[in-house]
Amino acid sequence: MEEYSIWQEQTLAVMTAMQANVPALILGVPGIAKTAFLKAATKALGWDLYVFMGSIRQPSDIIGYLAPDLERRVTLELPLEWARSISDRATEGHVTVVFLEELTTVFPAMQAAQLRFVHERCVGDCYLGDSTRIVAAANPPEMAPGGFQLSPPMANRLLHLGWQEDAAHWADNMLLDFPAPVLPTFDAAKAAESRERWKGLIYAYIMGHRREHLVVMPVDREGRVDEEKASGPWASERSWYEYLLPCLSWLDAVRGISKQLYESVRERLAVGSIGAVGAEFLLWADNLDLTSAEDMLKQGSKYMVPDRQDRAYVELANLAIYVSGKKITPKIWVSAWNVFAAAADQGKTGTAAAAARSLASKARADLPPVYEQIARFQPLLERAKMIPKLDDDAAMEL
Numbered sequence: 001m002e003e004y005s006i007w008q009e010q011t012l013a014v015m016t017a018m019q020a021n022v023p024a025l026i027l028g029v030p031g032i033a034k035t036a037f038l039k040a041a042t043k044a045l046g047w048d049l050y051v052f053m054g055s056i057r058q059p060s061d062i063i064g065y066l067a068p069d070l071e072r073r074v075t076l077e078l079p080l081e082w083a084r085s086i087s088d089r090a091t092e093g094h095v096t097v098v099f100l101e102e103l104t105t106v107f108p109a110m111q112a113a114q115l116r117f118v119h120e121r122c123v124g125d126c127y128l129g130d131s132t133r134i135v136a137a138a139n140p141p142e143m144a145p146g147g148f149q150l151s152p153p154m155a156n157r158l159l160h161l162g163w164q165e166d167a168a169h170w171a172d173n174m175l176l177d178f179p180a181p182v183l184p185t186f187d188a189a190k191a192a193e194s195r196e197r198w199k200g201l202i203y204a205y206i207m208g209h210r211r212e213h214l215v216v217m218p219v220d221r222e223g224r225v226d227e228e229k230a231s232g233p234w235a236s237e238r239s240w241y242e243y244l245l246p247c248l249s250w251l252d253a254v255r256g257i258s259k260q261l262y263e264s265v266r267e268r269l270a271v272g273s274i275g276a277v278g279a280e281f282l283l284w285a286d287n288l289d290l291t292s293a294e295d296m297l298k299q300g301s302k303y304m305v306p307d308r309q310d311r312a313y314v315e316l317a318n319l320a321i322y323v324s325g326k327k328i329t330p331k332i333w334v335s336a337w338n339v340f341a342a343a344a345d346q347g348k349t350g351t352a353a354a355a356a357r358s359l360a361s362k363a364r365a366d367l368p369p370v371y372e373q374i375a376r377f378q379p380l381l382e383r384a385k386m387i388p389k390l391d392d393d394a395a396m397e398l
Helices: 006-020 034-045 081-091 108-120 167-175 188-208 237-251 259-274 276-286 293-302 309-324 330-345 349-360 371-383 392-397
Strands: 024-027 048-053 065-069 074-078 096-101 133-138 159-162
Touching: 006 024, 006 034, 006 133, 006 159, 006 237, 006 259, 034 048, 034 096, 034 133, 048 081, 081 096, 108 133, 159 259, 188 237, 188 276, 188 309, 188 349, 237 259, 259 276, 293 309, 293 330, 309 330, 309 349, 330 349, 330 371, 349 371
Parallel strands: 024 133, 024 159, 048 096, 096 133
Antiparallel strands: 065 074
């Protein structure tokens, strides 16, 4: 079994979040190189770094200063110079990491002011650009001067990543006066491919396995929001789609890491995105025994739908994703619809419905008609407006 260090695990998690452009919170005790690593990493990447200390700022510094435009008879929200500079740099192709330092020292009103900034990268009426990354660092509230817990809305806008000391790494690098860190590299094409696979798995988990896990707000025994637990990661529509999905996709795109390191970082990212639900999701995904899309196309009308509904969801979703990502030939098109027709004939129309809608959206004039197969899904596809509504005579002809 190949060994890896805590330092490798936690730095790979942070770099994956930065590559995926997911706002991340690095949480750990004081003095263990959270800020030092981020400064070294951005320097090695050639990115800009802007440190924003919210505890010594006012809400207007992040939401913009009100200024009248008398000619237009409106009031503008003007950003400070730092925000405009980052926005201008982004238009020139530069990447800036906005580092929210000591986040747990930020008082509640200032946390509220930062909500839109963290999620939408806006300061007043100034958009900082798609390339701008958001990274925060904090000590636990009980270790921070005048510490505050994160509000649930702020907590749910961040990927939570723990950070701890690694004595061996520190000692080795201390002898070398802390050289520039060795950073992972990523394959963007692999990330895009992996994103489709993870989308299918997330869809199947929610729709076919645990719908109640879509939103899991931590509550106490009386059913009230547990403020302490809600200041950490928890599952929501946002955190599933905007944090977990891109993080897992980009982790798959890291070049040259061991299976053990991959699995450890994957769990960090999953739990840091959606809380304990993340660990259950990964365990579920790892224990699926799936038929490949290639084999499903070979089986065609002879395809047998799995008895497990969640597995059936994944297989059919993966088939639609696989076909959509290829140059669709007439043979692939007909074979894929034969699979969906087989699923419908086995009483799984509802299970196959969403994937059938996705596949139907890829129809082209040069592909052969599949009227007989698609007829199984006619009412559903009509409601989705993916085929024209047919009258009774036309429907009978199908």
